Amino acid sequence: MKKLSFFINTVLLSGTIAIASLPAQAALPRAVNDQALPSLAPMLEQVTPSVVLISVRGTHEVQQRVPEAFRFFFGNPRLGQQQERQFRGLGSGVIIDADKGYIVTNSHVIKDAEEIQITLKDGRQLEAKKIGGDEASDIALLQIDSDDLVEVKIADSDDLRVGDFAVAIGSPFGLGQTVTSGIVSALGRSGLNIENYEDFIQTDAAINSGNSGGALINLRGELIGINTAILGPNGGNVGIGFAIPSNMVKNLVNQIIEFGEVRRGVLGVAGRSVTSEIAKAMELNINQGAFVEQVTPDSAADEAGIRAGDVITKVNGKTVKTFNELRGKIGSIGAGKTVKITVIRKDGKEKVYKVTLKKSAAAKIEAASLHRMLDGAKLENNEQGNGIVVTDIAENSPAAAIGLRKGDVINGINRQRISNLGELRSYLNDHKGVFALNIRRNNSSLFLMIR
Template sequence: MNKMSIICSSILLSTTLAMASLPAQANLPLQLNGQQMPSLAPMLEKVTPAVVLISVKGTHAQQQKIPDAFKFFFGNPRQNQSRERPFRGLGSGVIIDAEKGYIVTNNHVIKEADEIQITLKDGRQIEAKKIGADESSDIALLEVDPNNLTEIKVADSDKLRVGDFTVAIGSPFGLGQTVTSGIVSALGRSGLNNDNYEDFIQTDAAINSGNSGGALVNLRGELIGINTAIIGPNGGNVGIGFAIPSNMVKNIISQILEFGEVRRGVLGVSGYSVNGEIAKAMELDASQGGFVERVAPNSAAEEAGIEAGDVITQVNGKRVKGFSELRGKIGSIGAGKDVELTVIKANGKTKTYTVTLKKAENANIEPASIHEMLDGAKLSNQTNALGVIIESVEEDSPAEVIGLRKGDIIAGVNKVTIKNIAELRDYLAEIKGISLLKIIRGNTILYVRIR
């Protein structure tokens, strides 16, 4: 036996004797030289039951291109230019309120879904309904029967630092719950979709297809983000994944629950990110921030005193690197909320403004989640009055069948006055059987029966 073989045999014998001397307890943590070996297992045992698999079914319209020469043979061209195609999809979600059965996920996971099924870690399968969603931030809120659920604590994502450890939990490729780990690679990432509101956490924890909507947690098992995007060939992991910060998620969800829609705050400025060339041209001390190119008339920014040529460097005391990050942070703060902006003026002086954000005109509620007979109606809250206005009604939809029309205002249910979409949803959820919607149509009041 050579010298190397003797050394290897000695190491193997020492390891075997050491393992044999350990107490025979299956749940005892492994130890090395008397020290407990570090493990994420205790934290994950508490957290993973709050992460669920989401399975969806639905149909979406697929456009059919018909040559002009053949349209005569196919009848009405409008009826032949689209076809309903069934689809199935998988994703992940996170239980944020066990008592109420609230689950947050990505909007793109459940978009256009007719059926949403939740699979818990213990194998239970339950149906979910969509409460509301915001396409621009890619956040959706679901609700399930709150029976023996586990929720996850939500952390303050503004306290994250580059280098903090992260753990991603989800169900990639439908394989079942999977856990990967990494660090925060960068903060305030944007530019993946310029039409969206982005302020991503970048992580090198492996995120793959199916992880969308899953949890990104810290080492305390607290939610710091919702996994949402992957950069890699064919959607595969290459060490660059993105998550929506938990603070943005909280802002969006709280608005959906309070108002039944996302009342996105608007600052009223346009511009671009500060770089070296802009800093040199404008003789700026700042190398980062959002350069204000234009201030909209009568906007929140104009009323506060912000001017073209200003550079916004901080939002509520948190530094912003560029205009996209500024847009993402402002866009998740609700209308009517005050925000503190730190600005470098054209004269080089720094000034702080308190700005009351105005409301962006949009509606983000899913009518069918309020009541199945409202499906097909686009709803929004009135700006300066009580009630819910019907902006449009789809042809042959349940809403049209019961007699609703564009411009109708839902002012009450039975004898109860309704202030907004959230009250309409909450009140209808409590009623069993037939209800009467009080409708204001022009100068006429009428009642529409739903059941």
């Protein structure tokens, strides 16, 4: 446990401590020359109620090492026994929709959580349910049911500049809500191997353990990022913190709301960041960007006209400096979305392509994550927007046993219309008991029961 040190002006006399008193007139004035002193307090009073404390409880499996002399008696001599161990954890979150009770946080904050409790700034404690999450980008969406919630306004993180002021809000070390300030130290940070998709805002605002999932805001009180990691020895703050940009968060959350998960779009290129060596070897007149080494046949990039040897310099008009930054930006944009990709050709000419991102190979979900009786089915949203298509069924699976077939379209549950996977997941999370799936098969309609 860390010790907190408090420093005061003291004088030691005869073994006692005398605290030097300050004259009454030394109190700080609220104004100088009739001008109010600058303060973040008015803005923070409006924003801090949107930042919450998240407490989790759960169990996870740990491997117990077995002494060499006893390993003969276990099935696999190279492995120990798997045991379940209870854990508790703390983190932060941000209310982004007061009407629907949506809270965004980091995926690692609630990983393996069986109970999620939200503590609001006013002291109210509420149980939260997980709507969905994405470990690759470390974003998760929770929901609570309560009145009088306060949401934060989301800013356009693409408008950020290095040197802009930034304020971090969270609950470090479980001490309670804490505010720190600094500046935006860098943009587009990637290659840190913290997450699979990285496009971080770097800040020197103090971020410590427990701040994960909290808010990084600008001086207007708008959300510019979700605090996610720090770089420092033993988890301590050294003025290098990282936040997921708000635009990336917004793209991911919209997919989670619609599908119950992230459906990444795929550009279909492989490459590396431009370096001075690559620029010299390829006779390029630029030293930054994403160099395209290979274009996948029939991919979105191939169909749009992007070629190997191109250097991608912008996505939707925003500069891309590295290949990892390109991967992070594209990775947060959903399949089917159209983006503008700016490239520089070897001849130095700039071209802009409109590219419609294709579905990732992992776009189809295993339906067991929705309900155990759907195990063995693969589902995806109907492109026409009127239901969920069963794209595959495993033989002898629970999904096959209840009568699901490849090509079925689920368009309702318990007589309630269902348009997409997000609505189906939400309904199953909110209700218990027996469910009747309304299925459209060819030109007929039928109900299949699951419990």
